[in-house]
Amino acid sequence: MTEVRLTRKGQATRDRIVAAASELMFERGVAGTSTDDVRAAAGVSTSQIYHYFSDKRTLVLAVIAHQTEAVLTTQEPLLSTLDSLEALRAWRDFLVALQQGYGCRGGCPIGSLGSELADVDDEARQAVATGYTRWETSIRAGLHAMRDRGDLRPDADPDRLALATLTALQGGLLLTQVRRDTVALEAALDSMIDHIGSFAPPR
Amino acid sequence: MTEVRLTRKGQATRDRIVAAASELMFERGVAGTSTDDVRAAAGVSTSQIYHYFSDKRTLVLAVIAHQTEAVLTTQEPLLSTLDSLEALRAWRDFLVALQQGYGCRGGCPIGSLGSELADVDDEARQAVATGYTRWETSIRAGLHAMRDRGDLRPDADPDRLALATLTALQGGLLLTQVRRDTVALEAALDSMIDHIGSFAPPR
Numbered sequence: 001m002t003e004v005r006l007t008r009k010g011q012a013t014r015d016r017i018v019a020a021a022s023e024l025m026f027e028r029g030v031a032g033t034s035t036d037d038v039r040a041a042a043g044v045s046t047s048q049i050y051h052y053f054s055d056k057r058t059l060v061l062a063v064i065a066h067q068t069e070a071v072l073t074t075q076e077p078l079l080s081t082l083d084s085l086e087a088l089r090a091w092r093d094f095l096v097a098l099q100q101g102y103g104c105r106g107g108c109p110i111g112s113l114g115s116e117l118a119d120v121d122d123e124a125r126q127a128v129a130t131g132y133t134r135w136e137t138s139i140r141a142g143l144h145a146m147r148d149r150g151d152l153r154p155d156a157d158p159d160r161l162a163l164a165t166l167t168a169l170q171g172g173l174l175l176t177q178v179r180r181d182t183v184a185l186e187a188a189l190d191s192m193i194d195h196i197g198s199f200a201p202p203r
Numbered sequence: 204m205t206e207v208r209l210t211r212k213g214q215a216t217r218d219r220i221v222a223a224a225s226e227l228m229f230e231r232g233v234a235g236t237s238t239d240d241v242r243a244a245a246g247v248s249t250s251q252i253y254h255y256f257s258d259k260r261t262l263v264l265a266v267i268a269h270q271t272e273a274v275l276t277t278q279e280p281l282l283s284t285l286d287s288l289e290a291l292r293a294w295r296d297f298l299v300a301l302q303q304g305y306g307c308r309g310g311c312p313i314g315s316l317g318s319e320l321a322d323v324d325d326e327a328r329q330a331v332a333t334g335y336t337r338w339e340t341s342i343r344a345g346l347h348a349m350r351d352r353g354d355l356r357p358d359a360d361p362d363r364l365a366l367a368t369l370t371a372l373q374g375g376l377l378l379t380q381v382r383r384d385t386v387a388l389e390a391a392l393d394s395m396i397d398h399i400g401s402f403a404p405p406r
Binding site for chain 2: 029168170177192
């Protein structure tokens with residue numbers, strides 16, 4: 001992708017397009033959103049859209065980056081300090097409450113894009129994978145801190161536990177959306193946190 | 204939905220339409236599949252499609268039912284006998300090998316439909332939820348058998364553990380599709396099976 005240096009006004013227009021596209025694609029999916037829908041929602045002209053994004057695929061990559069940032073930022077400061085069972089439980093409670101606040105709609109903004117795009121656009125698939133890796137890295141850091149501190153036994157594998165936790169969370173967000181309740185999300189995260197707790201050294 | 208009594212030939216035509224629609228929607232998503240694509244792939248006329256399905260939404264419901272059946276049937280006989288840790292591990296190995304056989308593409312045929320449709324078609328959302336419930340019920344049965352036999356302690360909650368396991372599996376299938384490897388699926392299912400194993404009574 002070509003990096004274009006934007007004026008402050010240009011950056012604001014670009015941001016407005018990405019925000020409008022993100023919202024529409026979150027609600028209707030990528031296939032259900034035309035660049036003309038985005039143009040109308042952002043209140044810009046067709047030539048303005050094509051000034052910033054050469055085609056819909058380029059816009060979709062910007063949407064993935066935007067949603068990754070939004071998802072990770074929403075979970076701060078909890079996500080950066082998952083270094084105790086209490087912190088993991090507080091994060092779990094936060095995620096459940098967040099989904100309930102959304103009426104159990106929408107699922108994961110990154111996961112939905114991943115599910116729709118993984119097999120039809122390899123660049124988009126990789127961008128979603130990168131988003132997951134950032135998420136996973138934050139969870140890893142907390143679990144590594146726990147093991148380093150002796151709160152988890154040396155045989156605990158923080159990397160594998162972090163990936164399993166993110167995976168359970170992704171399943172939980174999908175089932176929340178399909179069932180319209182958070183029971184699956186709660187059961188999966190509780191099981192995973194209990195499993196992490198099973199690596200606590202004997203007192 | 205109106206039940207129409209079909210001749211054997213009529214049933215075969217209807218099945219061919221549903222199979223073609225399922226394949227196309229699995230590859231391109233529902234939004235990316237037109238009834239005309241389905242017509243061409245099934246080798247039927249437009250009037251034949253509309254004879255069996257009043258509109259695309261009705262066809263989508265038939266696709267969800269078809270994919271649910273296919274997903275559950277593929278896992279038999281393992282899915283009906285998940286009544287030991289060994290059986291759970293054999294099922295996990297089967298699911299991982301299955302995804303590897305698919306080149307880690309496609310994700311869950313039910314989950315993909317759920318992710319795409321849950322917020323835009325409530326009837327489709329409920330049909331996917333029903334599919335998940337059937338899946339969950341099979342997992343439950345095995346865990347109940349384990350508890351009844353004394354292989355799990357009385358404080359184990361087979362229903363919650365079954366839901367958590369299905370949830371971890373769903374996340375694992377999504378991450379398999381996005382990452383193009385089965386590591387997340389393996390980590391999530393292994394964690395969940397170890398967690399189930401933590402309810403084994405002391406020897």
